[in-house]
Amino acid sequence: MINDEDLLLYHYRELDAADRARIGAALSAQPELAQRLQALVARLDAAAELPEVPVPPQALDRWRAALDRAATETRVSQVPRRFSIPVMWQAAAAAVTVFALIFSIQRIMQPEPQRAAGTEQPSAATGQPAPVESAYAHGLKFHLASTERRLASLGEASPEDRARMIDTIIGQNQMYALAAERAGEPQLARVLRAFNPILEDLADGRSDTTAADISQLSFELRVMQARLGAGAKSSNIL
Amino acid sequence: MLTLLKSWVRPDAFHAVLNERSVRWYNACLRITRDADLAADAVQEALLKAWNHRDEFRGEAALDSWIHRIALNAAIDLTRKRKRRAEDELDPESFEAGPASSAESQYVEQAFGKDLATAMQRLSTKERQIFLLKHVEGWRLEEVSESLQMPIGSVKNSLFRAVRKLRVDLQVWRGDHD
Numbered sequence: 001m002i003n004d005e006d007l008l009l010y011h012y013r014e015l016d017a018a019d020r021a022r023i024g025a026a027l028s029a030q031p032e033l034a035q036r037l038q039a040l041v042a043r044l045d046a047a048a049e050l051p052e053v054p055v056p057p058q059a060l061d062r063w064r065a066a067l068d069r070a071a072t073e074t075r076v077s078q079v080p081r082r083f084s085i086p087v088m089w090q091a092a093a094a095a096v097t098v099f100a101l102i103f104s105i106q107r108i109m110q111p112e113p114q115r116a117a118g119t120e121q122p123s124a125a126t127g128q129p130a131p132v133e134s135a136y137a138h139g140l141k142f143h144l145a146s147t148e149r150r151l152a153s154l155g156e157a158s159p160e161d162r163a164r165m166i167d168t169i170i171g172q173n174q175m176y177a178l179a180a181e182r183a184g185e186p187q188l189a190r191v192l193r194a195f196n197p198i199l200e201d202l203a204d205g206r207s208d209t210t211a212a213d214i215s216q217l218s219f220e221l222r223v224m225q226a227r228l229g230a231g232a233k234s235s236n237i238l
Numbered sequence: 239m240l241t242l243l244k245s246w247v248r249p250d251a252f253h254a255v256l257n258e259r260s261v262r263w264y265n266a267c268l269r270i271t272r273d274a275d276l277a278a279d280a281v282q283e284a285l286l287k288a289w290n291h292r293d294e295f296r297g298e299a300a301l302d303s304w305i306h307r308i309a310l311n312a313a314i315d316l317t318r319k320r321k322r323r324a325e326d327e328l329d330p331e332s333f334e335a336g337p338a339s340s341a342e343s344q345y346v347e348q349a350f351g352k353d354l355a356t357a358m359q360r361l362s363t364k365e366r367q368i369f370l371l372k373h374v375e376g377w378r379l380e381e382v383s384e385s386l387q388m389p390i391g392s393v394k395n396s397l398f399r400a401v402r403k404l405r406v407d408l409q410v411w412r413g414d415h416d
Contacts, residue, residue, distance in 0.1 A: 005398050012372060014379055040405070047357060047404040048374045055264045059278040063260065066282050067252050070289045219251070219292045 002026055007037045136179050143172050166199045173199075251301060252289060259302040266306060267313040269370050276316045283316070284309035310375065314367060314385055321363065357404050364388070365400035372397055 002023060009015050010023040027034045157165060173192045180189040260281065267277035288295070288305045295304060358366060367386065371377045379397075383390040 004401075008398070008401060009394075012379075040401075043405055044373055044401060048370070050265075050269060052261055052265045053268065055260050056274070056278070059264070059281070060256075060260060062278070063256060063282050063285055064253065067256070067285055067289060070286055219295060 002033060004036075004040060007033075007040060011037060011041055136176075136183060140176050140179070143176055170196050170199055252285060255302045255305065256285065259306070262302075263306055263309045266375065267309050269374070270310060270313040270367055271317050272366075273317075273320075276320065277313060280313035280316050281309050283312040287312070310371070311385055317363065317367070360403050361400050362396075365396050365403070368393055368396045369400040369404070 006015070006019070006023060010020060010027075013020075015023065027037065173196055177189040177192040180186070180192060263281050263284065264277055267280040268274065271277050271280065284305050287308050288301075295301065361369065364386065368382055371382045371385070372379065377385075379390055379393055382388075383393045386393065388396075
């Protein structure tokens, strides 16, 4: 005899494998048991079905103000804590960020069906013409790949070469940011532009870039990746 | 240049997700706390905690799910603190399983409808929180146990008790029969 508590734990997927298999088999064999579970869940769903109440406007204002205040405090607390680490390490940090950037952008530029399936659809099999990559998309991919290579060699470059390489990257970043905007991808444009100040600091040999700046950029990239990666698997709890 | 660089340290992603999802966070916290002020405090606490720990955001879940979970934990903590304060000041018995206060009743009646309100009111604070975390939020029993600082066996028992009460009440009020 299967009681309601076991049925409920089965519904919540809280049973061990053996009990789950036992109850699953019983549900398949006994329609009345399946009906009982359905009725139980429907009743609990009804109890849980609660209408949403609007957020009081003053609460919303308070949350926004608190966030802005926290951001201001972050800015203020950053000023005295400057990095004074070798350029090589800064370059490594920037390179890590660029890798994340490249990954995000590649995800953005992947055609929708491919993104959903996670595999390439051969055009011959579907009978559809293969998607033609635009000059913009092709150019951006090339730019990102060459940025990756240049950043990897930054640590060994002379200060003049480093400045020249970074200038080239920044110039191309700006060009692609503009192209991204025109292509209706403002988020991509914003990320491309936001990366430039960090590169400029590296080029100038100034140690203005703080750990928080790089971590903020990485955070924004992760948010973008999470948005792109449909169906989050799990969440980390504070 | 420095100003431009610093402009990165701004809560853009947070503001965006706040505009989109705050109703969901607020309502989830309101159900846990049954107190509008506590729910608003929980959301604010969650936003600030998430902002201060944004380095720990791994992107495994969407930002809004991450904040939602932090907000629920904050709501549970705030309810626990309020209860502790109330116990220090008043009769402890009145805060465990008794009916909600008049302000709570008003909110519950408005939001839940009369029959559901009555059914929910028959649940103790713990029973209601466990039912909501499990059935509505889909938390694992281990997560509920950790958040409420209760042994998992007690969590299960409270959940079953809540379900029995809700079943009976809804059956009577709605005229449902198995």
